[in-house]
Amino acid sequence: MPGLKFLPLVLKYLVRHRGRSLLSLGGVATAMFLFCSVQAMQQGVREATVRNANDTKLVVYRQDRYCPFTSNLPQNYEARIAKIPGVKSVVPVKVAVSNCRTGLDVVTFRGIPSDSFDLGSFSHAQITDGSVESWKRRSDAALLGERVAARRGLKVGDRAEIGGITIYVAGIMRSPEPQDQNVGYTHLDFIQRAGDNRAGIVTQFNVTVTDPGQLEATAKAIDDEFRTAQEPTTTWSEKNFVARATSDILEIITFARWLGWGCVVGVFALVFNAIVLSVQDRIKDHAIMQTLGYTNGLVARLIIAESMMISLAGGFLGVLAGVGVMSWGSFSLSVEGLSINIHAGWATVLFGLFLSAVTGILAGLVPAWQASRREIAACFRAV
Amino acid sequence: MTDEALVTNRNSDTPSTDRTDVFLAITVTALCANLWRFFMAYIECRNLTRTYTKASTTITPLDGLDLDIEEGSFVALMGPSGSGKTTLLNLIAGIDSPTSGSLMMGAVDVGKLSRSKLALWRSVNIGYIFQLYNLVPVLTAYENVELPLLLRNLSAKDRHKKVAAALELVGIDDRHDHFPRQLSGGQEQRVAIARAIVTDPKIIVADEPTGDLDRASAAEILSLLQQINVELGRTLIMVTHDPKTTKYAGRILHLDKGRLLELESSTASAPGIHP
Known part of the structure; x- marks a missing residue:
């Protein structure tokens, strides 16, 4: 890259060709916004299926059922599961979702027994406003994940109707786990009544095992226990459970990855085109600079710096817009009551900026090489 | 003896x-x-030849030229179109390279320098004034003059001093923040002259510097070039078609078909600086 004293010169070229620079900048920013959005979705999938998976946790579901509306298990299974060797704790959970379709604003209610509720052992969540005691005091109380609260504009003390269920906001919680961020924890009996009014029926059991090495064996023991029961079960590790539930959406997001890379190719083509046109327009300018003593290498580096700066500036705006929209919208993609949070973290921001810079450099290489190989006298004859 | x-x-x-x-x-x-070393010519062309090949046609604008130009002289190069004036000027300025022969500038054979070394040599030794000014359109007059100084290891303050002095010398210091499109032809050429002299080069080459100007502006520019030659003692080589402009030069060279036809000395040359 050229010395710092040449950067104002590059900036002047960009700023004083305002129309061309703004169009290029806008194109790059739009493409990088799309890329950032796709990256945010991929990051959400990674966090939901990999980072948050706890290998000591099992999810017990109704056999051959894959949806919280159809997975109905008797609550009294709790006692039988608790007796199985290797099981540390069992929590019956009733899941109700505000919308049975896949969407960006689906809220999942999880009804859990209030008498034995211990947030610390159940989740990594922390209460940021309100309290668990307040939640325990009211039967219609809910502890909301902060993304739901932010998206719906709810605060402690508010009453809200979500998907036909009216709740009182007793607390807001922050959690590193995606499934806690888009959820409302309610009393189990409350959600059983408010949902499909089926007391004694739960959607699933969340089981913690004593030994991670015995995870598969414990899952098999649970399913064997209920093999001949009226409602047989299928037990997955939590990691597999989330991956299975989101497998369809994973395919879509894997396809979206190609769209993301398509955006990067678009950025390359856009910057390449802008720089090629710019260099062709400035054959004489570069010949003048070379006459003044600018070496071919320096002229090439100035062109590459210009290409990189326009790409980086566009990338910065696109990534900034992406992060802003993701943060403002607090979007979550919900499938079967499980959430994939769409948000652009630092990794996405840095990767987006890095990719913008590299794409800019690559797009500037050929025009820079062409410009640096021209004979000065021939350039003056040509224009 | x-x-x-x-x-x-x-x-x-x-x-x-x-x-x-x-x-x-x-x-x-x-x-x-x-x-002999003290009085020897600063620019020595020996058997200087430049040919261009385009498709199957070979053009020889300069054919075995021998020429000496002393330091501090003001030389006018004349001749019909295609006689090789601009080719010779470009070779002397180091923006083109001879096909054969030698071109010594002081102790340096510029024909043998690599492209990067030639660029460095140009930045130190050559100031180029074009017929069509060739200012960078997106830069102001000040920034155009500053452009060659960016190659020097100078602070912004030192660059500012040099640019201000050059603009003042050419009498255009009140237009430093104007873009080329906001200047008249004469003013643009003054900025181009300021850009050519700001690095204090040994040789200033001018390719028909008054070719695009009206009579009054042309006279002003030629007076300015003569002033630079006399007061700053810089070697000045100017291509021109106009016989009237040669009265400012101390030496007039006629070129035809790539060969030097005749040499003459102008009687109206600047005093005391020509051999």
């Missing part, structure tokens, strides 16, 4: 006189060599 004298001295019977004469001969020879 002639060879005959040296022979006479050698035949002398006195050994001390013989030694003295040898010493004197060596001293005089060394002195002559130094004097």
Whole structure:
């Protein structure tokens, strides 16, 4: 890259060709916004299926059922599961979702027994406003994940109707786990009544095992226990459970990855085109600079710096817009009551900026090489 | 001392006189060599040839040219179109390279420099003034003049001093923040002259510097170039078609079909600086 004293010169070229620079900048920013959005979705999938998976946790579901509306298990299974060797704790959970379709604003209610509720052992969540005691005091109380609260504009003390269920906001919680961020924890009996009014029926059991090495064996023991029961079960590790539930959406997001890379190719083509046109327009300018003593290498580096700066500036705006929209919208993609949070973290921001810079450099290489190989006298004859 | 004298001295019977004469001969020879070096031409073209090949056609704008130009002179290059004036100017300016022959500038054979070394040499030794000014359109007058100084290891303050001085010398210091499109032709050429002199180069080359100007502006520019030649002592080589402009030059060279036809000295040249 050229010395710092040449950067104002590059900036002047960009700023004083305002129309061309703004169009290029806008194109790059739009493409990088799309890329950032796709990256945010991929990051959400990674966090939901990999980072948050706890290998000591099992999810017990109704056999051959894959949806919280159809997975109905008797609550009294709790006692039988608790007796199985290797099981540390069992929590019956009733899941109700505000919308049975896949969407960006689906809220999942999880009804859990209030008498034995211990947030610390159940989740990594922390209460940021309100309290668990307040939640325990009211039967219609809910502890909301902060993304739901932010998206719906709810605060402690508010009453809200979500998907036909009216709740009182007793607390807001922050959690590193995606499934806690888009959820409302309610009393189990409350959600059983408010949902499909089926007391004694739960959607699933969340089981913690004593030994991670015995995870598969414990899952098999649970399913064997209920093999001949009226409602047989299928037990997955939590990691597999989330991956299975989101497998369809994973395919879509894997396809979206190609769209993301398509955006990067678009950025390359856009910057390449802008720089090629710019260099062709400035054959004489570069010949003048070379006459003044600018070496071919320096002229090439100035062109590459210009290409990189326009790409980086566009990338910065696109990534900034992406992060802003993701943060403002607090979007979550919900499938079967499980959430994939769409948000652009630092990794996405840095990767987006890095990719913008590299794409800019690559797009500037050929025009820079062409410009640096021209004979000065021939350039003056040509224009 | 002639060879005959040296022979006479050698035949002398006195050994001390013989030694003295040898010493004197060596001293005089060394002195002559130094004097020759002092007065020798700064630009030496020997058998300078430039050919261009386009498809199957070979054009030879310069054909075996021999030319010496002394330091501090003001030379006008004249000749019909296609006579090789601009080619010679470009070779002297180091923006083109000879096909054969040698082009010595001081102690440097510029024809043998690599492209990067030639660029460095140009930045130090050459100021180029174009017929169509060739200012960078997106830069102001000040920034255009500053452009060659960015290659020097100068602070912004030092660059500012030099640019201000150059703009003042060409009488355009009140237009430093104007873009080329906001200047008249004469003003643009003054900015181009300021850009050519700001690095204090040894040689200033001008390719028809008044070719695109009206008579009054042309006279002003030529006076300015003569002033730079006289007051700053810079070697100035100017291509021109206009015989009237040659009165400012100390030496006029006529080129035709790549060969030097005649040499003449102008009677109206600047005093005291021409050989």
